[in-house]
Amino acid sequence: MSKINEMRIDFMALPENEAFARVAVGAFMLPLNPTLEEMEDVKTAVSEAVTNAIIHGYENKGGMIRLSAELDEGGVIKMEIIDCGVGIEDVERAREPLYTSLPEMERSGMGFTVMESFMDSVTVLSRPGHGTTVRMEKKLGA
Amino acid sequence: MKHTIKGDTITVYLSGELDHHSAESVRQELEGLISSPRVKNLVLDLSRLSFMDSSGIGVVLGRYKTLAKRGGTVAVREPTAHVNRIFSMSGLYQIVEKL
Ligand SMILES: Nc1ncnc2c1ncn2[C@@H]1O[C@H](COP(=O)(O)OP(=O)(O)OP(=O)(O)O)[C@@H](O)[C@H]1O
Ligand SMILES: [Mg+2]
Numbered sequence: 001m002s003k004i005n006e007m008r009i010d011f012m013a014l015p016e017n018e019a020f021a022r023v024a025v026g027a028f029m030l031p032l033n034p035t036l037e038e039m040e041d042v043k044t045a046v047s048e049a050v051t052n053a054i055i056h057g058y059e060n061k062g063g064m065i066r067l068s069a070e071l072d073e074g075g076v077i078k079m080e081i082i083d084c085g086v087g088i089e090d091v092e093r094a095r096e097p098l099y100t101s102l103p104e105m106e107r108s109g110m111g112f113t114v115m116e117s118f119m120d121s122v123t124v125l126s127r128p129g130h131g132t133t134v135r136m137e138k139k140l141g142a
Numbered sequence: 143m144k145h146t147i148k149g150d151t152i153t154v155y156l157s158g159e160l161d162h163h164s165a166e167s168v169r170q171e172l173e174g175l176i177s178s179p180r181v182k183n184l185v186l187d188l189s190r191l192s193f194m195d196s197s198g199i200g201v202v203l204g205r206y207k208t209l210a211k212r213g214g215t216v217a218v219r220e221p222t223a224h225v226n227r228i229f230s231m232s233g234l235y236q237i238v239e240k241l
Contacts, residue, residue: 015161015162015163016163018161018162018163019159019161019163022193037223037224040193040224043193044193044195044224044228047161047193047195048195048196051161051162051195051196051197054162055162105200106165106169106200106201106203106204107196107197107200108196108199108200108203108232110196110199110231110232111195111196113231113232114195114196114228114231114232117231
């Protein structure tokens with residue numbers, strides 16, 4: 001499948017950039033003529049991954065987040081959200097519905113579950129002490 | 143935050159986007175509004191809430207916990223299709239009624 005567009009943005013791990021990341025991805029995917037629902041699915045998944053990078057990856061202490069995205073012929077959007085934060089010891093456990101390492105912060109542990117239900121595939125690559133990459137893909141018009 | 147009180151039920155109108163960025167202030171405002179012991183039930187009018195992610199699930203669950211201790215309830219009305227999907231998916235409708 002050939003690539004029709006690609007982008008990459010680096011931004012600070014600040015809560016106000018959660019909305020920025022959603023808007024950026026929403027605008028970038030417009031050429032694929034997404035339905036409103038597809039647009040919301042992708043924006044929500046990005047919001048989850050960026051929020052996780054800010055509060056878990058960088059533990060609210062700041063750092064840089066990279067968001068990259070690619071549109072492929074055939075209506076596929078691929079995205080990566082990358083942080084160089086603390087990383088995840090046990091990815092399998094982290095992905096379980098309701099698992100959260102911050103229950104006292106009113107987290108519900110549903111972030112990965114939201115990403116998985118709104119995207120076709122979610123891959124998590126993480127190295128403790130080095131950071132986390134969340135790779136997601138969705139075919140529009142499916 | 144726009145709200146109306148009728149008997150022991152407070153209806154609060156949420157608007158805009160409920161993400162991690164806005165969650166802290168929404169949480170504090172809601173806690174303030176339900177802090178009065180004469181409020182038992184919270185109804186969230188979601189008709190103007192355009193976006194919500196898992197941070198919003200935490201905010202709703204937290205208020206449910208506050209009110210459940212008092213024998214109260216949390217209910218929602220008129221969620222947009224998107225917000226409705228987040229509620230269904232997360233199982234929130236098992237404890238929060240949709241009016
Ligand atoms: N980028 C990351 N860096 C380090 N740890 C992470 C990262 N993303 C997720 N985690 C870990 O995985 C757990 C589960 O993440 P998930 O998004 O499902 O839930 P949550 O963020 O804890 O709660 P919610 O998303 O419902 O507010 C987190 O509690 C955290 O321990
Ligand atoms: Mg999360």
